[in-house]
Amino acid sequence: MSSYIKYGIIGAGTMGQEHIKNVNLLDNAKVTSICDPNEGSLNQSSSLITNDFNSYRDLDELINNDDADAYIIATPNFTHIEVLEKILKTNKHLLIEKPLCTTIDDCKKFQLISKDYSKVIWVGMEYRYMPPVKKLIERVHNKTLGKLKMISIREHRFPFLKKVDNWNRFDSNTGGTMVEKCCHFFDLMRFITQSEVKQVFASGSQDVNHLDEKYSGKVPDIIDNGYVIIDFQSGVRGLLDLCMFAENSEYQEEVVAVGDKGKIEAFVPSHDSGKNISQVKMGMRNSSTIMTDDMEVDKKILMAGHHHGSTYFEHLAFYDAIKNNTLPDVSLEDGLMSVAIGQAAELSIKENRVIKMSEFNL
Numbered sequence: 513m514s515s516y517i518k519y520g521i522i523g524a525g526t527m528g529q530e531h532i533k534n535v536n537l538l539d540n541a542k543v544t545s546i547c548d549p550n551e552g553s554l555n556q557s558s559s560l561i562t563n564d565f566n567s568y569r570d571l572d573e574l575i576n577n578d579d580a581d582a583y584i585i586a587t588p589n590f591t592h593i594e595v596l597e598k599i600l601k602t603n604k605h606l607l608i609e610k611p612l613c614t615t616i617d618d619c620k621k622f623q624l625i626s627k628d629y630s631k632v633i634w635v636g637m638e639y640r641y642m643p644p645v646k647k648l649i650e651r652v653h654n655k656t657l658g659k660l661k662m663i664s665i666r667e668h669r670f671p672f673l674k675k676v677d678n679w680n681r682f683d684s685n686t687g688g689t690m691v692e693k694c695c696h697f698f699d700l701m702r703f704i705t706q707s708e709v710k711q712v713f714a715s716g717s718q719d720v721n722h723l724d725e726k727y728s729g730k731v732p733d734i735i736d737n738g739y740v741i742i743d744f745q746s747g748v749r750g751l752l753d754l755c756m757f758a759e760n761s762e763y764q765e766e767v768v769a770v771g772d773k774g775k776i777e778a779f780v781p782s783h784d785s786g787k788n789i790s791q792v793k794m795g796m797r798n799s800s801t802i803m804t805d806d807m808e809v810d811k812k813i814l815m816a817g818h819h820h821g822s823t824y825f826e827h828l829a830f831y832d833a834i835k836n837n838t839l840p841d842v843s844l845e846d847g848l849m850s851v852a853i854g855q856a857a858e859l860s861i862k863e864n865r866v867i868k869m870s871e872f873n874l
């Protein structure tokens with residue numbers, strides 16, 4: 513490996529470009545190749561790269577030239593499995609955008625074919641690295657709150673953005689909202705609780721967004737709001753509160769963990785607010801004061817993405833794993849389980865019943 517790490521971006525749309533901006537902020541790192549069949553995405557991402565790089569429209573061409581040390585896969589969800597099957601040939605480090613795949617079966621298929629892979633395979637779950645969320649996780653894991661009992665996550669935000677060829681308007685392309693976007697929150701809950709899920713009950717529907725849109729004669733079918741109740745094997749209870757028609761919210765994500773000794777809350781400002789200060793508040797049951805930590809993200813890092821600086825911190829960790837060839841922070845098992853919980857929530861909504869995780873072949 514040369515003195516700097518060479519990154520190849522596969523899928524150079526919204527998220528691919530966020531990755532380019534964040535690799536640009538790293539020392540000793542360069543994007544040396546991009547691959548996308550869409551001319552607009554190639555042009556936009558090319559304008560973000562100042563060093564020499566190769567540009568491909570076809571994945572096979574990128575694989576044959578193999579001019580990077582690590583590949584970042586940021587193609588539409590339904591294409592992940594076919595891209596992953598091919599990219600294994602390169603035997604390079606991989607960061608795969610969430611959701612790992614759109615179904616449990618595809619996640620398991622990839623897990624199986626990559627079981628002897630010798631390089632880092634990392635699933636992109638950057639919410640773990642949002643500074644206030646990271647602090648909450650540390651406090652729960654070091655038992656500051658005593659024994660964890662409840663974890664709730666509220667995401668109130670804007671509707672799904674437009675994507676290239678509108679792939680994100682249909683469950684068949686995304687895995688469904690509970691997989692596509694909520695896999696982040698299920699991953700967080702599972703990571704915070706350090707427990708597997710026993711059962712899931714969800715209520716949700718598409719009530720407001722995209723109902724006046726049509727693609728090839730079809731109206732989108734993606735859920736825009738819902739509640740998901742999760743029972744963990746450890747006895748911890750989880751709740752997800754998702755609303756995607758709540759643009760003018762002060763906080764985009766609010767994460768609350770309650771233990772038998774106290775409670776901690778992490779507040780992540782909405783991206784559109786442009787705020788670089790987030791808050792963590794903690795109150796113990798035996799005290800009358802609430803401790804508030806204001807946490808600041810450098811504006812340069814904030815502006816390199818839509819995720820409160822977390823993509824940059826994810827990249828620092830991925831870079832270290834590449835340099836040292838260590839285990840990923842977010843494994844294929846984590847990727848699989850976050851998709852499985854999302855699939856259970858989608859099924860619960862469709863069938864209006866509690867879904868036991870034992871119903872799946874995990």
Ligand SMILES: NC(=O)c1ccc[n+]([C@@H]2O[C@H](COP(=O)([O-])OP(=O)(O)OC[C@H]3O[C@@H](n4cnc5c(N)ncnc54)[C@H](O)[C@@H]3O)[C@@H](O)[C@H]2O)c1
Binds near residue numbers: 523549550571589610
């Ligand atoms: N981690 C996060 O918070 C986050 C946020 C947004 C998107 N994502 C994920 O990133 C991925 C991409 O989403 P996006 O928002 O950038 O979508 P997008 O539509 O903006 O970009 C996807 C790009 O992939 C290209 N593409 C399609 N098939 C390809 C192939 N076989 N090879 C190479 N390129 C191909 C498309 O032409 C397009 O330019 C999705 O999996 C999505 O879930 C993650």
